[in-house]
Amino acid sequence: MSRFLKLALLASAMASPLAAEPLGLGRAATPEEIALWDIDVRPDGLGLPAGSGDVMTGDKIYTEKCSACHGVFGEGTGRWPVLAGGQGSLSDARPVKTIGSYWPYLSTVYDYVNRAMPFGNAQSLTHDEVYAITAYLLYLNDEVDEDFVLSSDNFAEARLPNEEAFKPDDRAEVELVAFKEEPCMTECKPSVEITMRAAVLDVTPEETAAKVAAKAEETKASAAKPAPETPPAEAPVVEVAEAPAVDPALIKAGEKVFRKCKSCHQIGAKAKNRVGPVLNGIVDGPAGAVEDFRYSKPMAAAAEAGLVWTESELSAFLGNPKGYMKGTKMSFPGVRKEEDIAALIAYLRDASE
Amino acid sequence: MTEENQTGPSRRAFLTGVGAAAAGTLAGGASAQTDPAIAIHPWMQELGDGVDAAPYGMPSPHEADVKRRTVEWLTADPVSSINFTPLHDLDGTITPNGLCFERHHSGVARVDPAQHRLMIHGLVDKPLVLTMEDLKRFPRQNHVYFLECAANSGMEWRGSQLNGCQFTHGMIHNVMYTGVPLRLVLEEAGIKPEGKWLLAEGADAAAMTRSIPMEKALDDCLVAFKMNGEALRPEQGYPVRLVVPGWEGNMWVKWLRRLEVGDQPWHHREETSKYTDLMADGVARRFTWEMDAKSVITSPSPQAPITHGPGPTVLTGLAWSGRGTIPRVDVTIDGGITWHEARMDGPSTPKALHRFYYDFEWDGKPLLLQSRAHDSTGYVQPTKDALREIRGENSIYHNNGIQTWAVDADGKAENVEIS
Numbered sequence: 164m165s166r167f168l169k170l171a172l173l174a175s176a177m178a179s180p181l182a183a184e185p186l187g188l189g190r191a192a193t194p195e196e197i198a199l200w201d202i203d204v205r206p207d208g209l210g211l212p213a214g215s216g217d218v219m220t221g222d223k224i225y226t227e228k229c230s231a232c233h234g235v236f237g238e239g240t241g242r243w244p245v246l247a248g249g250q251g252s253l254s255d256a257r258p259v260k261t262i263g264s265y266w267p268y269l270s271t272v273y274d275y276v277n278r279a280m281p282f283g284n285a286q287s288l289t290h291d292e293v294y295a296i297t298a299y300l301l302y303l304n305d306e307v308d309e310d311f312v313l314s315s316d317n318f319a320e321a322r323l324p325n326e327e328a329f330k331p332d333d334r335a336e337v338e339l340v341a342f343k344e345e346p347c348m349t350e351c352k353p354s355v356e357i358t359m360r361a362a363v364l365d366v367t368p369e370e371t372a373a374k375v376a377a378k379a380e381e382t383k384a385s386a387a388k389p390a391p392e393t394p395p396a397e398a399p400v401v402e403v404a405e406a407p408a409v410d411p412a413l414i415k416a417g418e419k420v421f422r423k424c425k426s427c428h429q430i431g432a433k434a435k436n437r438v439g440p441v442l443n444g445i446v447d448g449p450a451g452a453v454e455d456f457r458y459s460k461p462m463a464a465a466a467e468a469g470l471v472w473t474e475s476e477l478s479a480f481l482g483n484p485k486g487y488m489k490g491t492k493m494s495f496p497g498v499r500k501e502e503d504i505a506a507l508i509a510y511l512r513d514a515s516e
Numbered sequence: 517m518t519e520e521n522q523t524g525p526s527r528r529a530f531l532t533g534v535g536a537a538a539a540g541t542l543a544g545g546a547s548a549q550t551d552p553a554i555a556i557h558p559w560m561q562e563l564g565d566g567v568d569a570a571p572y573g574m575p576s577p578h579e580a581d582v583k584r585r586t587v588e589w590l591t592a593d594p595v596s597s598i599n600f601t602p603l604h605d606l607d608g609t610i611t612p613n614g615l616c617f618e619r620h621h622s623g624v625a626r627v628d629p630a631q632h633r634l635m636i637h638g639l640v641d642k643p644l645v646l647t648m649e650d651l652k653r654f655p656r657q658n659h660v661y662f663l664e665c666a667a668n669s670g671m672e673w674r675g676s677q678l679n680g681c682q683f684t685h686g687m688i689h690n691v692m693y694t695g696v697p698l699r700l701v702l703e704e705a706g707i708k709p710e711g712k713w714l715l716a717e718g719a720d721a722a723a724m725t726r727s728i729p730m731e732k733a734l735d736d737c738l739v740a741f742k743m744n745g746e747a748l749r750p751e752q753g754y755p756v757r758l759v760v761p762g763w764e765g766n767m768w769v770k771w772l773r774r775l776e777v778g779d780q781p782w783h784h785r786e787e788t789s790k791y792t793d794l795m796a797d798g799v800a801r802r803f804t805w806e807m808d809a810k811s812v813i814t815s816p817s818p819q820a821p822i823t824h825g826p827g828p829t830v831l832t833g834l835a836w837s838g839r840g841t842i843p844r845v846d847v848t849i850d851g852g853i854t855w856h857e858a859r860m861d862g863p864s865t866p867k868a869l870h871r872f873y874y875d876f877e878w879d880g881k882p883l884l885l886q887s888r889a890h891d892s893t894g895y896v897q898p899t900k901d902a903l904r905e906i907r908g909e910n911s912i913y914h915n916n917g918i919q920t921w922a923v924d925a926d927g928k929a930e931n932v933e934i935s
Contacts, residue, residue, distance in 0.1 A: 185704050187648045192635050192643035200635055200774055201726060203715055206784050232592070242592035254798035258910055260789065265800075270785050273784040277624065278723040282596070285721040288810060332804040337906060343894045346846065348855045352935075355851035355884060357922055361676040361818075361931035368587055425595070437593070439615065 192321035198240025202286075204274040208319050211273065214290035215314030218307065224292055227459075228281045231438045231492055237261070237303040238325025241437075250324065269318070273297050282438075283427065409509050417510025420503045427493075430514045439493065443473055443515045446508055461490040478504050506510045526569075527813070537933065538553025555826055580604075587683060590671075595623040596722075598665065599638060600686030603834065604820040609690055609862050609869040610660070611746050615687035618751045619665055619889055621722035625771045631756040634739070634821050635702075638777035640708030647754050647805030651739065654704075659738065659761070660868045664688040664807050664837045666764035666791055666913040672900070673909045676920075676931040678820040682933060684919060685810075689838070690869035693759050694707030695740030696735050702775070711777035712932040713785075719773035726767045727781035736761045736867075740773065750826070762867040763805040763837030764913070809897050810916035811845055811872070811889035822927030824881035833858075833887050835870045840892035842870040849876065851920070851934050858887070863926065883923040900933065 204210040237247030249259025298313035427438035434441040440453035451466025582605040591597040598700035665687035718724040738759040753770025793801040813833040835842040846855040858872035900917030
């Protein structure tokens with residue numbers, strides 16, 4: 164401590180005007196600790212790990228781990244990001260910003276895939292897998308041929324086409340000067356008219372749009388129109404449960420566990436296929452049976468073979484999806500605790516009804 | 517007025533009263549009826565909850581409608597999405613913690629503070645690891661700052677789209693932070709002279725990173741662990757986040773776990789693919805960190821119509837600038853033919869929200885409402901068209917143009933653009 168203090172004081176006397184009196188708080192980070200967390204990569208290659216990957220390998224990994232959201236050819240599904248194409252569209256009315264059309268540096272692709280992808284299973288890829296995926300993304304953007312191999316050795320040579328189309332923030336010169344005039348306060352224009360209305364588009368979330376309308380109705384409401392005492396309630400649907408009654412606390416616990424699943428799966432009356440299929444009726448239901456969902460080959464094969472998601476089969480799958488079914492699209496590491504799996508299954512059963 | 521409203525008769529009376537007032541039948545000579553609200557209500561007779569019925573207090577059930585809302589079609593998935601602060605329901609300048617808009621890239625990280633570490637390394641004399649306990653032993657400060665997402669109002673670049681200032685301007689909040697000046701944490705590690713940039717990284721599954729110039733890092737940034745006096749909410753980065761006053765919200769890294777000092781920026785995804793401003797000619801501005809001066813009328817607005825009919829009316833709104841304070845806001849109710857200086861009210865501190873009021877007598881005719889902020893640098897908030905003139909319509913980010921609400925004779929308001 165005191166030796167560090169002396170050193171720091173010496174340093175402050177010598178170099179940086181920033182150095183203040185250190186407080187001696189915290190502890191030294193070890194090189195091993197830094198290596199574990201220091202994953203960032205810069206355009207000059209700083210931080211890039213040794214390794215390599217080819218387009219064909221990237222294609223396999225991408226199809227398995229990325230295509231569910233980003234599309235087989237990087238075209239994007241739903242609102243998920245488009246990864247390829249769009250070259251030459253940046254000055255169009257609807258520019259398409261992709262790795263090929265917009266991103267300035269390839270290092271950003273490597274860094275981002277390595278740090279945050281696959282979505283929901285971040286930092287699970289090996290260095291070589293990230294190289295391979297990056298190579299494949301270059302291929303999808305017509306930047307390289309199918310026999311291309313990307314490695315730590317040739318990374319620096321790779322250039323993305325849009326690198327030069329970025330400029331520093333020039334608001335100080337272009338805008339701040341222009342927007343400093345004393346504005347007009349009286350008789351600023353002869354007349355005014357409405358040129359555009361949001362109501363024409365009508366994309367405001369329903370709940371609120373409806374509320375606005377309701378509020379306006381209330382405003383207009385004549386004194387003669389009493390508000391109903393209570394809203395007419397819909398007759399509650401009573402279902403006779405054939406299964407033994409399930410502990411509501413278990414279902415509630417299962418709902419919590421299901422949070423992990425929500426980024427890919429929906430369940431309930433309004434459920435839609437997302438990254439993963441709708442889960443209504445999954446417990447004791449046939450595998451691979453949701454319409455309009457593209458299952459992985461192994462899942463489709465299991466469905467063909469008549470797999471049924473009994474509680475025991477489902478427990479085995481949820482505990483270790485990849486171990487249970489090699490090649491499943493479900494890029495989820497699994498639910499570790501048995502009681503959580505039991506709760507999750509209880510919730511899946513309940514939420515399906 | 518919520519669904520939970522249990523008091524049927526008084527609710528009806530209220531509506532009747534409103535209707536009658538709007539119809540102008542309460543003028544002198546109207547039959548003197550007793551207001552059913554002037555009555556002995558249950559709460560005047562029954563005992564209420566004792567202390568500790570709610571050890572952490574919550575708003576009245578009548579306020580259940582005051583909440584964050586999302587726009588589902590904006591993003592692919594709620595885990596990587598945004599919701600909006602209900603500005604139309606709030607007053608003053610401080611945003612309650614539970615109403616601060618959320619933006620996550622991989623959901624809310626549920627961090628155990630005992631297992632959380634902040635690592636400082638790179639071009640430093642002594643790479644450090646700090647625990648939360650260590651962090652709380654540095655000298656700390658309190659500051660109120662707004663945090664605005666650079667994409668706030670981004671859906672309005674091509675024209676009026678969303679009906680409500682919650683949706684057009686709700687990617688903003690304003691709270692008091694308690695935190696350690698970032699400068700002190702960096703100086704504890706000792707910045708080498710060539711250390712000109714800082715990479716901040718979050719502990720969530722997105723491992724959010726942004727490059728920050730050292731000059732800003734040493735100026736007014738905070739490593740904050742409290743908001744409005746209590747621990748950061750999980751969705752705001754519990755246990756610790758970066759505060760980058762006046763600059764776009766994406767840089768305010770949540771769940772802050774790592775600070776790396778370097779000699780160049782990193783050009784990571786959030787400062788290349790995202791948070792760069794594409795101009796009409798296909799060239800993009802990068803590192804557009806500062807938030808320009810901006811204002812919005814929060815009431816009347818599409819979600820907050822005028823319900824009381826003609827007469828005394830309170831118009832109110834918020835104004836802010838990433839470059840200083842807001843000494844003046846102009847308001848027009850006739851679509852910009854005539855402007856009036858609004859009344860500024862409440863504290864005025866740099867890079868924080870300011871509240872303004874314009875109290876006027878509504879004649880019951882349609883209105884076109886706008887507000888125009890002036891910041892302490894002399895910058896005047898531009899019209900949307902003036903911005904489009906320079907930037908085109910593909911920027912997505914940094915839309916600080918003047919907002920217009922059209923109010924009809926019924927008091928209903930709509931998001932419009934005008935000549």
